[in-house]
Amino acid sequence: MQAPAKGRVLLSVAGFDPQHWRDMLSAGREVVLERERPVDSSIHYAVVWNRHPGLLSGLPNLKAIFSGGAGVDHLFADPELPDVPIVRVVADNLTQHMSEYVVWRVLDHHRQGFLYRAQQRRKAWIEPPQPPADRVSVGIMGLGELGRAAARALLALGFRVNGWSRSGTPADGVTAYGGGEGLDAFLAATDILVVLLPLTPATKGIIDHALLSKLRRDNPLGGAVLINAGRGLLHNGADILRALDDGVLKEASLDVFETEPLPETSRLWTHERVFVTPHAAAASDPVHLAKSMLEQMDARDRGEPLRNLVDRKAGY
Structure with a gap:
């Protein structure tokens, strides 16, 4: 039959x-x-x-x-x-690619990649202070499959890792925070913020100047850092630029944007402390x-x- x-x-x-x-x-x-x-x-x-x-x-x-x-x-x-x-x-390969991207960008910020590239352009031979990884706290917003895998990779390198999710989902080795009541404490304990949240009505535009202002600026890196590899509509690009200009943020790595492709007129392309990739973290x-x-x-x-x-x- x-x-x-x-x-x-x-x-x-x-x-x-x-x-x-x-x-x-x-x-x-x-x-x-x-x-x-x-x-x-x-x-x-x-x-x-x-x-x-x-x-x-x-x-x-x-x-x-x-x-x-x-x-x-x-x-x-x-x-x-x-x-x-x-x-x-x-x-597995999607998760691996995202973990690679997060580790790459965290290490680049941690090891002063922006500063070294600027020094290379000036041909300046200067060795800045380098804090150990265990003095730097990486906070991951979004502890789903991708967030947990990135956390494991960062923990293996010696970073302290915080995690924030709607439910406060626990993860091995991660200091977990949950819900609106845990968000401020999570931000205050974070030096490098990694955004891997899904886009929902509740998370749209969540990464704004007010939220970024709550990150820990007095830290071994000399300022707070943002990495967004989640969705572009999670952040407000104008607020990120404002945060960079007024010292709320030291640097940012952005893989996703409110409008994609990122318009040629956007100042994010040319800002000396912004690293842009074309939604390529985990294709x-x-x-x-x-x-x-x-x-x-x-x-x-x-x-x-x-x-x-x-x-x-x-x-x-």
């Missing part, structure tokens, strides 16, 4: 090479880049990233939505989002993600539960 045909996958990933994704997903399913009719019952799954609202309406047999990247705010921005399970990205790679997605689709067809589900109430 012939096995029933598997439902098709709608693929729509803005900013990525769709053919690369299609090649990987086609190993297990028929993949389409556009539905064939306003109401398409042949599509059972969707893999999407930053697509237009209404894309997923008119799919009566849709069983699950897979986000093509670590964030899911792009899905919740759709007022016509179907009421089906949403699966977030969890992949999604279908080579590592497609197999897991196909396995989950097959499991769902067998009536088995999906993994790494998004909590719709929490927004991540």
